[in-house]
Amino acid sequence: MGKNHKKHGNYKDKKAFTSPGTLVYVGKHVAQTTRIKLVEFNEQFYHEKLIKDLNHCKPALNDNKIVWLDIDGIHEVQVVEDIGKHYQLHALLLEDILNTEQKPKLEHFGDKHLFTILKMLQFNPELSQIESEHVALILGENYVISFQEIHKTDVFAPIFTRLNASIGKTRKGKADYLFYSFCDLIVDNYFVVLEKFGEKLEELEIKIVEKPEAGDQTLLYRFKRELMTVRKAALPLRDMFGTLIREDSPLIQASTNVYLRDVYDHILQILDTIETYREMIENIQNIYLTNISNKMNSVMKTLTVFTAIFMPLTFIAGIYGMNFDNMPELHHPYGYFYTLGFMVLITIALWIYFKWKKYV
């Protein structure tokens, strides 16, 4: 959250009050240069190269090949602007690519482009934190352009591998199948992230049920926030893919639709799991609070038992510590021992009483 706000702070400085459509990168500053990778392939053919000049990819558009342009690093505004001009992308679309704060969305730009913003999630095991990466996808007639923030890991590595090794159906498919592969990859990763999250949550649950501590509430609160991050990334997908399935986009073949329906199904399942975890966290919070109350009760009982037993005894001792001239008991030879015996009796009686009241 703190990190998000830092970024937002950037938004305020960089973006607000500029003329709409002005391209400004809203995100963390990075030193690395943007890497542009061009992949051309069809069922028989596969070629992959790093490029500098966008003119290299132009002819491919007229070929019988599928072109995939992968831009890793969106902080170089110029690169995004060039691609925008090259593929005739709308200014607002480019703005959304650069705005890492933009929530997931799907937009049709006529029959020419299908534009999607998605969030790739990663579970950082060291910080027990879920990290979100901004991903933009553009589906054209026979090309897909993907944009990602520069991170340690390359989000789309498994697809490179799959295409290269010619395993799976990805090589045989059209551009829309490639597009689907990206979505499937990202959505499937949510399962993995949620699983790791769930494991941590169950550890915490067991701990809280067994021996709750004062800091656990804060921990639970952090879990709730992490879950909210996943939810914010996944919730808009439901409507996005719901819409994509229902309407007929000329860029999506009927045969791909059944695959998108599968992605949609997974999204529903992810949202279900999130809801389940949410309820779990709330339940754990309730258990935690009840535990505090139960403990308080137990502390109070201890206090009451000690007080109620020793108060009368101390009082009796006080009685016989008085200095009256005429106190016959004091002069009885066994007065002291009778008194001690009486004290033992009182103690036993009170003990039984508190036993019966379930205080001890």
Next chain:
Amino acid sequence: MGKNHKKHGNYKDKKAFTSPGTLVYVGKHVAQTTRIKLVEFNEQFYHEKLIKDLNHCKPALNDNKIVWLDIDGIHEVQVVEDIGKHYQLHALLLEDILNTEQKPKLEHFGDKHLFTILKMLQFNPELSQIESEHVALILGENYVISFQEIHKTDVFAPIFTRLNASIGKTRKGKADYLFYSFCDLIVDNYFVVLEKFGEKLEELEIKIVEKPEAGDQTLLYRFKRELMTVRKAALPLRDMFGTLIREDSPLIQASTNVYLRDVYDHILQILDTIETYREMIENIQNIYLTNISNKMNSVMKTLTVFTAIFMPLTFIAGIYGMNFDNMPELHHPYGYFYTLGFMVLITIALWIYFKWKKYV
């Protein structure tokens, strides 16, 4: 839950990042072999056999008989794949059959297949736990294919019995009536599970109202989770059967529709019952929490009464235990007895005061 996560753990290892449509079994590992049972029947005729080779069932498709193919054990991916080829089932459909994590769903594959995922629930009385079993049903023109996980009990045993004994309308019906019988069986079983659940819940309720204990909160929490399991199995059914009733599938006869409407009605009633139990659990939780507070109050009152009565008495005893040279009361012949009498008076006064304040 823990079990679910174990499975999910499998999902991560086995399924994520493979090419979509790759068949992988996602579920517990089992040693038994898959059992394939072929039932052919019409009103006059009934034949049932265990088969190894799928070619045996091919001709049946063209007959005037209804074919029911029951696959008990979906961990042998090869078997599922063979059936898929044999009946020309879509790859994603096969994937869903193998994914025991898949939530209930209904899908039309053109006019050829109607595909359903359902969850059979069993109440395990030893662990007081509700167990869920993954069931997949495919309705074709004159056949039904059912898939189930290998468990101790055969889910569809009552239907075998009914077909075999020729009781009920199942024998006279078409494939869609058989399909309905499966759904009816599974949904009716939810009633039974909820009933057992309800009995346990009422036992717990009575216990908590009468003598709540520290562990009850955790127990209630477990009940809530169990109920969530049932809800997750039943909730998607409402939309599934709602859709099935409204749209005209060529695989469902009009006369069967009224029966499906009956199943739909039962689903609504089940969801109602779940909601009722949910509210009950929440109410019991409130009672539990209020009980803790009430008890705390009572403990505090005991403490206050003891403290407030003995403190003044001990103080008076302390007064006459002082060693001042000049303390006239000490030398009065009945000083001691007057003091004791005064103490008794104080005790009575305080007792009345606390009686009036409803502390004792």
Next chain:
Amino acid sequence: MGKNHKKHGNYKDKKAFTSPGTLVYVGKHVAQTTRIKLVEFNEQFYHEKLIKDLNHCKPALNDNKIVWLDIDGIHEVQVVEDIGKHYQLHALLLEDILNTEQKPKLEHFGDKHLFTILKMLQFNPELSQIESEHVALILGENYVISFQEIHKTDVFAPIFTRLNASIGKTRKGKADYLFYSFCDLIVDNYFVVLEKFGEKLEELEIKIVEKPEAGDQTLLYRFKRELMTVRKAALPLRDMFGTLIREDSPLIQASTNVYLRDVYDHILQILDTIETYREMIENIQNIYLTNISNKMNSVMKTLTVFTAIFMPLTFIAGIYGMNFDNMPELHHPYGYFYTLGFMVLITIALWIYFKWKKYV
């Protein structure tokens, strides 16, 4: 609730896993025999008789008269089955008549029958409980068939009276008006039940605001449950009558529609009242909980005041009870009285302090 579960227990034994459409009575067992009453009437004519043989009512169907067949007692499955055959009712409809657990519903069986399940509610003043009675109504072209469980009271008595005495419009109306009269009677009765419920609730409210006791939480919980019973009976009616008003059933005349709209209005008002009571109960619960906290606070203050006043006094007494050889104060002639005076001063000071802190 307990009672419901007993019945449900019957459901499990009697109904689950039988072939669908098999008629089984699901409800409490009763010894009385079913009473069948046949009423024939039109504006000029009124005839009422108890019958044994259903053939008596057949000709009436072709007459210019309205026939009302009232079956009091649905535990004799044979009777219901006979009527089903006689009037050509669907098997599932008969099943619903016998299933006293069935929630309210409305179903069209073509243009021939309009079938309704309703719940008659009765407030049992002795047990402070709301009792629910299963009622089924079938509207045909010129007849109405009503089914009710055998109870102490005859649900439809006021309609008999009204028809007999020829007061009101019921005699002049057609079968649909008679049908409306039944619905109106049942729905109007909800007002009466809610009113009695509301009176009891207000009594409880006043009691809890004035002097809350430990058992009140459980009482409130029971009120919540009773209210849930009413809600379960009334909630489905909103959709049922909403649908009935919107769609054109050939069995309902346009002139009757305005009356059904009136019933619909009453249902909305009933649901409103239920919602109001629900909020009231929740508010009372909050008041109750706050009262507990306030009381705890007051107990704690008493304890603190007693402790804080007597502790210092006892300590001072303890000081002068020490046996040091050299304690000059002890030998001062007025040491004792000065000490007593000092104690009084301390008490006054502490009293003022706690007065200022609003502890006393």
Next chain:
Amino acid sequence: MGKNHKKHGNYKDKKAFTSPGTLVYVGKHVAQTTRIKLVEFNEQFYHEKLIKDLNHCKPALNDNKIVWLDIDGIHEVQVVEDIGKHYQLHALLLEDILNTEQKPKLEHFGDKHLFTILKMLQFNPELSQIESEHVALILGENYVISFQEIHKTDVFAPIFTRLNASIGKTRKGKADYLFYSFCDLIVDNYFVVLEKFGEKLEELEIKIVEKPEAGDQTLLYRFKRELMTVRKAALPLRDMFGTLIREDSPLIQASTNVYLRDVYDHILQILDTIETYREMIENIQNIYLTNISNKMNSVMKTLTVFTAIFMPLTFIAGIYGMNFDNMPELHHPYGYFYTLGFMVLITIALWIYFKWKKYV
């Protein structure tokens, strides 16, 4: 509420189980006679008189004038029945006019009448209570009939004044504009009531934040109830006017529609304000509860500090009050003073400790 139930009690006695359409007054009994006022006007002409006989107003219907018939007092059933016959009103409509429990509603009776039930609210500053008055409006082609309960104030006085003084557009408008004026008057009054309510609520808020007392919870509860009264009066209006705007009633001119849209806007704003107050009350309740907890904490700290400081001191005094023969310290010439000094040190140490623990 109590008052409402009294009325409801009337409902039970007077209304339930009568034949539908029977006219019975459901409301408080009043001694005054009903006042019927007939106003005829157009842009040039204005005439107002009290009438006894309804025949006086008949010819007006065919004139070029607008007729407004105002009935103040609906407890005289005969008057309402006469008007019903005169203007050919439906029996159920008349029933609703008499039923002061009827919630707000809008009904079209063909193209002839538009019928509305509204609730006029008044803030009673003496009892800090919101009082509701039952108002019924009937819009015909060129007349409006208004019914109100007899109260101290005449609800429609401002409209009389406005018509009489010929200010505003009311005189120039048709019957529908007059009808709109009534609705506008009633809805605008909700603002006034809510404002007074809001002022009282803010007073209470400031009080609770500054010095909460035990009775405040009950007070808040009463505020919640009052707010519920307003909500019940205002909520149905949203749908009523939403419908009125959308559909084309022949009784409403297009030019009046923009005014009704304005009323609709006001209703939305009222519902918003109610929601805001609702949240405010809930927040205040939370503050109140937290305050109780904070206070309890502070009481506990006081208790702990007193106990923890005086217990060790008293113990030390107790030590040197023992009567052992051999206690060397007792005979030290400065033993007493050293002991006192040690006690002071302990007190200071504990005081610092509790200061550090933020107890004092």
Next chain:
Amino acid sequence: MGKNHKKHGNYKDKKAFTSPGTLVYVGKHVAQTTRIKLVEFNEQFYHEKLIKDLNHCKPALNDNKIVWLDIDGIHEVQVVEDIGKHYQLHALLLEDILNTEQKPKLEHFGDKHLFTILKMLQFNPELSQIESEHVALILGENYVISFQEIHKTDVFAPIFTRLNASIGKTRKGKADYLFYSFCDLIVDNYFVVLEKFGEKLEELEIKIVEKPEAGDQTLLYRFKRELMTVRKAALPLRDMFGTLIREDSPLIQASTNVYLRDVYDHILQILDTIETYREMIENIQNIYLTNISNKMNSVMKTLTVFTAIFMPLTFIAGIYGMNFDNMPELHHPYGYFYTLGFMVLITIALWIYFKWKKYV
């Protein structure tokens, strides 16, 4: 809130019960005079002047230029009325312009005007308060009229600057693009306000997690209220812009629609952020309450440990302070030291016991 109610107080006095359509300014009274600024521009041309007489802007309407009329200060009713006459605006529209209490809305007045009420928000860093300013926009065929309350800052300053400097697309666009610029400016400002709000909230969060104090609850409550202010300003925008995008207004060009869709997207994101903050506040409240309970627990433990250790010790000292004649221990030469040793043992034992019970 207090401020709002002051205004509302004005509403009651000034507005209620006047004839609808009567123009009354509802807002704070101000001394400054209204400033009217006329801007005429097209791509080549830009002219800006302060005017007194509205006739100056008339010819511009027929030109090829875009006219922007900015009215700063709506308290001079006469000015608004003049503009209303000049541009033929509906009376109710003018009423809404003057009613600073009016919530955001969008209204079409035929094809001639598109009318919008928006709320400009400002974060006042001194009072940590969000201030709301009433803004009204009217879009005509080639003109835009903007109304704002007189405040320290001119809301639309950035647009003046942009137009003047000819940067951005605003100069090239038509009136609808200018209209969009206003909306974009206001909505973008919500991000800035929420950001500042978020920073303050996070500061509070860190403080409460680390060292909660008694007043924090009230602070949180104030944050909740501020957030409600933003929500009330932003929530109606969702529907407003949702509608604007879907329907075809002749005043909005197709090319501008994609920009409005962008504004709509931002609104959704703002509502998301608000929801996030709302959950955050609730979570912080829970943490706060749990902290109180935890602290109470810790206080209780301290009390219990002190009491439970010193009570037995004081009792023992009391025993040997008794004055019985025959107490053999008293005469043992090491009795005193044995007793002291025994006391140390008891203290150690209790300390270990409480250590084990996690009290210390």
